Amino acid sequence: MTSISKLEPRRAFLRKIRDPETGEVIDNGLCLWFPGPHSFTGEDSVEFHVHGGPAILTKLMQALSRLQVHPALPGEFTRRAFYNNKLDLTEVEGLADLIEAETEYQRKQALLQADGILRKLYNSWRKVLSESVASIEAYIDFGEEDNIESDVVQNAHQALGQLMRELKEHLADGRRGEILRNGVRTVIIGEPNVGKSSLLNHLVQRNAAIVTPIAGTTRDVIELTANISGYPVLIADTAGITEDIRDIVEAEGVRRAKSHAENADFVVVMVDALKCATSGMTWKDYIREYLSLLGIQELMATIGRERFIVIANKKDLLKEEEKRHFDDAETVLVSCRTEDGFQDLLRSLTDRFSNICGNPSAECPTISQARHRNHLDQCFRHLHKYFELCAHEQHDMAIAAEEIHKAMRELGRITGHVSTDEILDIIFKNFCIGK
Ligand code: GDP
Ligand code: ZN
Structure with missing residues (x-):
C-alpha cells in the first residue's frame, strides 16, 4: 500500500483506493498528488x-472523515487560495465571473481578470504610491532643513501626477467592462402595435444561446438574456416595458417611456414603417415627431448614436418605392413577420454593442465592477486632496502624505491587501461548492 504523498506530483496514477484503517479496497480510481505550494x-x-456511485462516495467520505477531512464549503478552495496569496481579490472575482460567464465576450473579460490583468495594474499603481510616499516621508524626516525638496519630492510629484492621469483615463471608460459583465440593459420603446413584442421574441429566441429568467435583485422584474454575437443583452420584461404604452400621449405613458430610456444602456426605438411611409411626412420629420411623442427627443439627441437604434418594422407591408423612404444610415428596415432585414439588424446591433462593451484585451484593462470603481474614485480623490494640501503656503507635509496612504489603502481594498470579513464573505458566498 503506497501513501499518496509518495506518488510523483501532478501525475495521474490508477490505483486501488483503500480504507486507511481496515485496508479494504473502496474503488479503483485515479489519484493525483499536488504538494503545496x-x-x-x-x-x-x-x-x-x-x-461516481453513491455507495462508493459514501464509503470514501467515511474513510476521509476519519482523517479529519471535511467537505468543502462553497468557495472554500478559492478562499484558501486567496489566504495563501495564490490569488488576489480581483482574480477571485474574475474566476467567479468566468464560471458565470454566459457569452463569449464575458468569458474573455473574466479570463483576463482571473489571469491577473487587474492585479498587475493595481499592484503597479500601489508600488508607485508606496515609493512616492517613502520619498516624501524621507524628506520630512531628514531633508526638510537641508532643502532637498527640489529633487526627491519633485520626482515623487511627477510620478503621482502621471498616476492620476492614468487613473483618470482608466475611470473614463464609459463603464464598458461593467456593462459587459452585467449585460447591456436594453429597452424597446414605441407606439402600441409597432411590433415590440415580436422583436423581443425574435431576439430572445433566435439569438439567445441561454435564455434564463433571472429574478432581478434590485427591481422586481424578470430579465431575459439574449446572447447577441457574444454580447449579453438584458431585455427587461416588466409590465411597464413590454406592455404597450397605451394612451401614449398621456403624461403617464410618456413619463414611463422616458424613464425606461433614461435608465437603459441601450434604447431600441421602434416605428411602424407603413404608418410612416403613408404619413406624408419625410422620414426625418416623422422621427422627430415620434420621439417627441414618446418624450425622448432630447435624450436621443444627447446619448450618442451607439446607444440607440431606430428600427422601422413591417417592411413586408411596403410597396417597393415606399422602401426608399428609409434610406438612412441610422435606420434599419425589417419585417418581424418575414425576417427580412434581420441580417442587417444583427450587424447594426453587434456594431452598437461592440462600441458599448468594447473588446476585452490584455492591452487595455477595464473596470468590471462598481466595487472597483468606488475604490478607484476614492483613490483619485485622495491624490487630488494631497496636491491641494501641498499647494497651501503653510502646509504640513506629514498631514498631506497621509492622503497618499489613504489612496494606497483604497487600491488595497480592490486587490484584498486590505480587506474585511464582510467583503470577503460577500465575494465568496456566491461561489459554487467545489471551487
Ligand atoms: P407591440 O404592441 O408593439 O408589442 O406589437 P406586437 O409585437 O404585439 O405586434 C402587433 C401586431 O403587429 C401583431 O398583430 C403582429 O403580428 C403584427 N406584426 C408584428 N411585426 C410585423 C411585421 O413585420 N409585419 C406585419 N405585417 N405585421 C407585424
Ligand atoms: Zn407588445
Missing part, C-alpha cells in the same frame, strides 16, 4: 477520481 490553494492537495 504548487497547488490551486497553495496547500498540499490530493485528487481522487472514482466511479
